[in-house]
Amino acid sequence: MAAPAQADVTADIVTTTGQSGQTVALTFDDGPDPDDTPALLSVLSRHQVKAVFCLWGDHVRQHPDIVRQIVRQGHTLCNHSMRHDDLGNWSAAQIRADLVATNAAIREAVPGAAIPYFRAPYGSWGQSPQVAADLGMQPLGWAMDIADWEPPGTAELVRRLNDRVTPGAVILLHDGGGDRSQTVQAVDQVIPQWKAQGWTFTLPAGSDSPGDPGEEPGDPGEEPGGPGEEPGEPGTPGGPCDVDYAVVNDWGNGMQGALTVTNTGTSPISNWTLQFTLANVNISNGWNGDWTQNGSQITVTAPAWNATLNPGQSTELGFVADKTGSVSTPTQFTLNGATCS
Structure with a gap:
């Protein structure tokens, strides 16, 4: 649920990640779909990649549980209009009413x-970029x-x-509007190929959320399970580490955070346990x-499918929490007792 700061929203249509190097952003239109969206979420979870889901309002009303699954897994939401109408010739007032209704759904x-x-159906923008920006949504091309779609x-x-992949590209794909099983299968194939080639999966420009660290982590299955081995068993002691933290979303009485933990040393760190201090929150859900x-x-202990962080390897963690105040x-990030930078 990454959200750009209000001051950063413009009417400019974003088409890139805004980052240098081999970065791409996966975006999926026309869902949620009762079959293909859960299958896609399983693929993205297995490969530890975050994406943008551009939601069709009527489909949201039909499948709200899938929207909740999208959010639980740490993906970003996008308004794709209520009924996928061509907004190109609509008045600003008509567009605003549609976008507000979609957000409400x-x-x-x-x-x-x-x-x-916000992404305009068919890429037919008309007056929608300014309307979307006025509502706090960055137009996403x-x-x-x-x-x-064919x-x-x-x-x-x-x-x-x-x-066709190019550095910095925002990639348009579909998880709804028809049978998208071929898209799901194709994404499942290209993610590990691209990671092996050095590509990093991130979000489009206008988001403060960190992208996927680009490592091939192994197979976690549909949902990460329990902690696997008990922390504190012999294993490898802590070593040099780095933690990047970002607030993905803040909605007053709740928040979503993301952490990327990297082994910056020269030895594997096994059965890892990350500890840190964060006041005024009550974590309701965490993943990986x-x-x-x-x-x-x-305290976050390693899942069985990712019990060892090899030198240079990263793992992406996330959580949703209720909060009180700011x-x-x-502070005080430690990995197996070693202080992280």
Whole structure:
């Protein structure tokens, strides 16, 4: 649920990640779909990649549970209009009413959800960029479209993705509006290929949320399980480490945070346990580890599928929490007892 700061929202249509190097942003339109969206979420969870979901309002009303699953797994929401109408010739007032209704449908499914982006159906923008910006949503375009809305076969979609990918591209894909199983299969194939080639998956420009660290972490299955091995077993002691922290979303009485933990040393760190202090929060859900809390002390233990951080490897953690008052940046990060920078 990454949200750009209000002051940063403009009527400019974003088509890139805004980052240098081999970065891409995956965006999916026309969902949620009862079959293909959960299948896609499973793929993204397995590969530890975050994406943007551009939601069709009527579909949100039909499948609110899937919208909640999207949010629980740490993805970003985008308004894609109520009924996928062509807004190109609509008045500003008509567009505003549609976008407000779509946001209301999304927030009925997920109260307090941030919706940082708007994407116009068919790319027919008209007056919608300014209207969206006035409502606090960055207009989201794309730099790469592989026409997966006309399913040509999984192999062909993989070919198009590999042939057309460019650094910084926002990639337009679909998880709804028809049978998108070929898209899901193609995404499942290209993510590990691209990671092996050094590509990093992040979000479009206008978001403060960190992207995927780009490591191939192994197979966590549909949802990360328990902590696996007990922390404190012999294993490898802590070593040099780095933690990057970001507030992905803040909605008054709640928040979502993301952490990227990196082994910056020369030896593996096994059965890792991350601890840090964060006051005024009560964590309700955490992923990619086993989360426990004792007052302001937060502890995350390694899942069985990612019990060892090798040198240079990162793992992405996230949580949703209720909060009281303002929440400061976490302090005192330690990994297996070693202080992280």
